[in-house]
Amino acid sequence: MKLIAAGREDAATLAAIHATSFPPGAAWDADTFETLLELDGTFALRAGERGFILARQTLDEAEILTLAVDPAARREGIGAALVATALATVGAAGAKAMFLEVAEANEAAIYLYASAGFTKIGLRRDYYAPGMHALAMRHSLDIK
Numbered sequence: 001m002k003l004i005a006a007g008r009e010d011a012a013t014l015a016a017i018h019a020t021s022f023p024p025g026a027a028w029d030a031d032t033f034e035t036l037l038e039l040d041g042t043f044a045l046r047a048g049e050r051g052f053i054l055a056r057q058t059l060d061e062a063e064i065l066t067l068a069v070d071p072a073a074r075r076e077g078i079g080a081a082l083v084a085t086a087l088a089t090v091g092a093a094g095a096k097a098m099f100l101e102v103a104e105a106n107e108a109a110i111y112l113y114a115s116a117g118f119t120k121i122g123l124r125r126d127y128y129a130p131g132m133h134a135l136a137m138r139h140s141l142d143i144k
Contacts (some may be wrong), residue, residue, distance in 0.1 A: 001078065003085050006044035006052060008037045014044060014052050014068075021068035026128070027067070036065065045085055047073075053082040055090065055098075062090035062141075064100040067109070074108075083116045091141040098141060101127060101134040112135055 006014060011033040019027040036042050036054060042065070046052035051069035055062055064086065069078045090098055101124060102109045118137040127134035 001081055002047045003046055003081060006037075006046040010044070010046065011037065013049055014046070014054070014106055017046075017049065017052055017067045017070055018066065020070045026130045043089070045082055045089075046097060047078045047082065050076075051078040051082060053086050055086045057093055057095050060096040062086075062095040062098040064098065066082045074077045079109075079112050080116065083112065083121055087116065087141065096140070096142050100137050103128060103135060104133040105137050111134065113139075 011030040014033045015028060015030040018033075021027075033054070034042075036056075037044060039056065041058050042054070042056040044052055044054045044073065046110070047069075049070070050073035051067075053067045054065045056065060057063075067079060067082060069082075087098060098118075100113065100118065102113060104123070114137075116139065118139045120135050121138045122136040124134040124136055
């Protein structure tokens with residue numbers, strides 16, 4: 001599977017994939033992706049039009065901002081490849097840890113992240129909406 005860097009010119013594609021993966025009202029639009037991709041340290045990788053990851057790095061910490069895989073392309077290893085490549089990218093750039101938030105009810109995503117080496121570090125209550133909590137997770141990139 002070939003992963004390619006995505007830039008501002010890919011904002012509409014990222015928004016379309018995001019819309020297939022998130023509930024109405026929760027998906028980000030193309031303007032949001034354009035704005036995020038302009039920020040220092042922010043990068044996106046995509047697997048054609050089947051999935052992408054958006055992350056950012058500040059000094060020695062990184063964060064997955066969002067990950068989306070078209071439902072028709074799930075369980076093909078796209079999410080795992082995107083996460084692994086993002087981890088390798090930020091690790092090579094000096095990050096010591098990567099963080100993320102994931103919906104507490106999203107068992108498939110939690111499994112994906114745990115399989116990639118992320119561990120739960122906390123719970124953000126009402127993160128998405130009242131009663132919709134997020135798990136905070138961390139992956140250590142320290143090599144000793």
